[in-house]
Amino acid sequence: MSELTFPAGTLVYHGTDRAEADEVSVTGRHAFWLTTTLELAQNQALRNRSGSPRVFVYRLNRDLTLPAVRSPADVQALLKKYELWVTEDELLQASAIAANLAGWAYPDSNPLGVFLKLFDTRMLEYVETQVVDRASVLGSTA
Numbered sequence: 175m176s177e178l179t180f181p182a183g184t185l186v187y188h189g190t191d192r193a194e195a196d197e198v199s200v201t202g203r204h205a206f207w208l209t210t211t212l213e214l215a216q217n218q219a220l221r222n223r224s225g226s227p228r229v230f231v232y233r234l235n236r237d238l239t240l241p242a243v244r245s246p247a248d249v250q251a252l253l254k255k256y257e258l259w260v261t262e263d264e265l266l267q268a269s270a271i272a273a274n275l276a277g278w279a280y281p282d283s284n285p286l287g288v289f290l291k292l293f294d295t296r297m298l299e300y301v302e303t304q305v306v307d308r309a310s311v312l313g314s315t316a
Contacts, residue, residue, distance in 0.1 A: 175248055178279045178288070179239045180210070185301065186232050186290060187215030191225030197232075197300045206277075206295050208232070211287030212304075219306045227306035232298040240279040240290065252278060267293045 180186070186208040209215045212229065219227035243249055252258070256273040258266060270277070270293035277292035292298075 175251060176242045177239050178242050178281060179237060180234055182234050182236050184210075184234045184238075186210060186234065186298070187212055188230045188232070189215035189217065189219030189221075189227070189306070190230070191219055191222050191227045193226045197230045197303060206292045208290040208292060209284075209287045210290070214284055214286035214289075216306050216311045217286065220308060220311060223308075227308065229304045229306060231301040231304060233301050234297050235299045236297050238276060238297055240277055241275075242281050243278045244280075244282050249278075270294070 187210075188206070188208050207218075209218065212231075215229040216227075219229055241248070241252055243252070252275070256270065256275050258269045258273065258275075276294040276297070277290060280289040280291070283289050
């Protein structure tokens with residue numbers, strides 16, 4: 175299985191439409207989803223076409239190397255390699271962190287960018303929140 179490395183200073187993005195979400199609460203979730211492009215995060219924030227769409231921007235404060243997942247078999251291989259038992263999200267997160275597995279990357283899942291699934295978010299530094307304007311992303315008929 176190949177790996178992807180994201181150097182310190184790289185910006186990563188989390189799109190949400192949950193009104194109660196803030197830049198701190200979202201990082202404490204069981205598996206934190208990020209993207210490598212603003213465009214993909216904006217689309218994620220608009221996927222339900224409701225709520226308060228915005229993007230939280232973070233900067234990596236150290237290099238991050240993640241296994242590249244390209245198939246369900248890759249996920250199963252990671253779970254086996256790191257002896258991760260998927261029964262509850264909290265247990266998966268704790269097991270992954272204990273095994274020194276920060277997360278994994280999905281490089282081929284969307285043409286707009288790479289999805290990152292992180293269990294350990296200690297390498298993230300909050301930068302800013304950007305409100306997502308539906309019309310500018312989806313067009314005036316949205």
